[in-house]
Amino acid sequence: MKNTREVNNIIINYNDFDKKKLNKIVKQFDEKWKEVALYFKNEVDYKKPVINLFNSRAGYVESTTFSYVKNELTGVYKKAKGEAFILVPTGEKDIEKISNLFVHESVHHVIDKIGKDIPEWLNEGMSLYFSKTFEDLGSFNQLELEQSIDFLRRDLPDTTFGMFARCYYHHLSVDYFHKKYGSHKMMKYIKEDFNTEELFGKSQDELNEEFAEHVIKSFEVKNNAELEIKLT
Numbered sequence: 001m002k003n004t005r006e007v008n009n010i011i012i013n014y015n016d017f018d019k020k021k022l023n024k025i026v027k028q029f030d031e032k033w034k035e036v037a038l039y040f041k042n043e044v045d046y047k048k049p050v051i052n053l054f055n056s057r058a059g060y061v062e063s064t065t066f067s068y069v070k071n072e073l074t075g076v077y078k079k080a081k082g083e084a085f086i087l088v089p090t091g092e093k094d095i096e097k098i099s100n101l102f103v104h105e106s107v108h109h110v111i112d113k114i115g116k117d118i119p120e121w122l123n124e125g126m127s128l129y130f131s132k133t134f135e136d137l138g139s140f141n142q143l144e145l146e147q148s149i150d151f152l153r154r155d156l157p158d159t160t161f162g163m164f165a166r167c168y169y170h171h172l173s174v175d176y177f178h179k180k181y182g183s184h185k186m187m188k189y190i191k192e193d194f195n196t197e198e199l200f201g202k203s204q205d206e207l208n209e210e211f212a213e214h215v216i217k218s219f220e221v222k223n224n225a226e227l228e229i230k231l232t
């Protein structure tokens, strides 16, 4: 990549990108990253996150080999490379959404560098927690919730809605555990080998149950006998 820009310890590589637009993205990203930096302030030893930024599908596909992606805002953190890849098509103007995606993929980097064998719910949940994808939980209506539970039950994560449902639960679970146990314990949970008994006084199964109860109570879910919400 020809150009590099560094912002708040994060390196952005790109070939061509609208300068004005990038300035706007970086400004919002910088603002949003403060919360993340504060949360991880004692983790000084993680390497700088690297974001490879593309404005066309072709370049993104070439670098990620994700040939199925459409020409729309998307991103991925590649563990093997230790770098993030983000596609911001020329037509995408929503700076808020774009900067959230920057936060999302950069949090994956931090979690990857400081965490050990992080399960998907915690990894994805942490990224969603900081990128606030589902912050307005009220906008998720009852029908969508029931559909999402149905998807979880039938384990169809590969459809768009299935993915959406899983992400929703990942965010909800991380949000819940932060409120219940605090960020200090969550940080330990991320960093150290999982001893849930020691940290939370509960086994993994009991934590699953606790989260399932929270979902059922919060959203008055029907048919809960059939409901199996698992932190996977």
Ligand SMILES: [Zn+2]
Pocket (backbone or CB within 6 Å): 104, 108, 124, 127
């Ligand atoms: Zn993610």
